[in-house]
Amino acid sequence: MGExxxxxxxxxxxxxxxxxxxxxxxxEEEAKYRRGTNSVTDISIFYExxxxxxxxxxxxxxGEAEIVLPSDxxxxxxxxxxxxxxxxxxxxxxxxxxxxxxxxxxTVLPANSQH
Amino acid sequence: xxxxISIQLDQQSSEFLPGSIISGKVIWTAAAATQKIEIRLFWFxxxxxxxxxxxxxxRSWDAQGLAEQGFEFTLPLEPYSFSGKLISLQWAxxxxxxxxxxxxxxxxxxxxPNGKELILSSVENSQTSDKKTWGGKLQNN
Numbered sequence: 378m379g380e381x382x383x384x385x386x387x388x389x390x391x392x393x394x395x396x397x398x399x400x401x402x403x404x405e406e407e408a409k410y411r412r413g414t415n416s417v418t419d420i421s422i423f424y425e426x427x428x429x430x431x432x433x434x435x436x437x438x439x440g441e442a443e444i445v446l447p448s449d450x451x452x453x454x455x456x457x458x459x460x461x462x463x464x465x466x467x468x469x470x471x472x473x474x475x476x477x478x479x480x481x482x483x484t485v486l487p488a489n490s491q492h
Numbered sequence: 493x494x495x496x497i498s499i500q501l502d503q504q505s506s507e508f509l510p511g512s513i514i515s516g517k518v519i520w521t522a523a524a525a526t527q528k529i530e531i532r533l534f535w536f537x538x539x540x541x542x543x544x545x546x547x548x549x550x551r552s553w554d555a556q557g558l559a560e561q562g563f564e565f566t567l568p569l570e571p572y573s574f575s576g577k578l579i580s581l582q583w584a585x586x587x588x589x590x591x592x593x594x595x596x597x598x599x600x601x602x603x604x605p606n607g608k609e610l611i612l613s614s615v616e617n618s619q620t621s622d623k624k625t626w627g628g629k630l631q632n633n
């Protein structure tokens with residue numbers, strides 16, 4: 378938090394088949410609780426920033442984006458039943474194929490913390 | 493005589509920065525059965541998820557013969573106080589009479605980089621939630 382991070386991506390093949398491509402930085406609350414004998418997990422997204430969101434095949438092949446997080450949000454945090462999670466979510470659409478939905482969890486550190 | 497207990501903070505504000513000092517005194521009157529006075533620094537969650545509580549630090553004193561005692565804690569760097577759609581996290585000081593905890597006092601305060609509780613608002617119309625149908629809805633760049 379409070380620092381910028383450079384993100385680079387590169388698709389290895391088939392970029393011309395991607396009609397839509399996007400990478401989002403997402404922050405979410407995760408709350409676990411018991412309902413009867415079941416364990417339930419609820420999610421609420423509190424932050425979502427498009428790093429790339431395009432239909433242009435030339436931008437799909439490779440690119441980079443700067444991530445700047447606001448200082449007034451929560452860093453990653455986890456306890457037994459509750460958590461704040463951050464992830465990079467890759468989304469894509471290929472005609473006649475299932476959508477791409479890949480999530481990569483990342484750790485957001487508090488400002489001025491030791492890396 | 494019955495127990496009574498209270499916490500007085502030195503700081504006027506209830507907003508604290510990570511790593512700062514929180515200090516004050518615990519004031520009590522102790523019944524004959526009360527042996528100790530304890531003050532606890534901890535955080536706890538409220539909301540949709542099952543509650544989490546974590547003790548950061550504590551101090552205790554003999555209850556008999558004294559009526560007040562000063563304390564000082566260096567606050568941890570995290571977690572921050574926040575309030576979201578599902579979860580809120582709060583910091584507190586709690587003073588109790590032991591062993592029965594027949595009297596307690598609590599002071600809630602906030603801990604964050606600007607001292608204020610962080611508000612996490614829910615994103616409307618998320619583009620990436622699992623419920624979202626992808627395709628044909630992206631903007632052109």
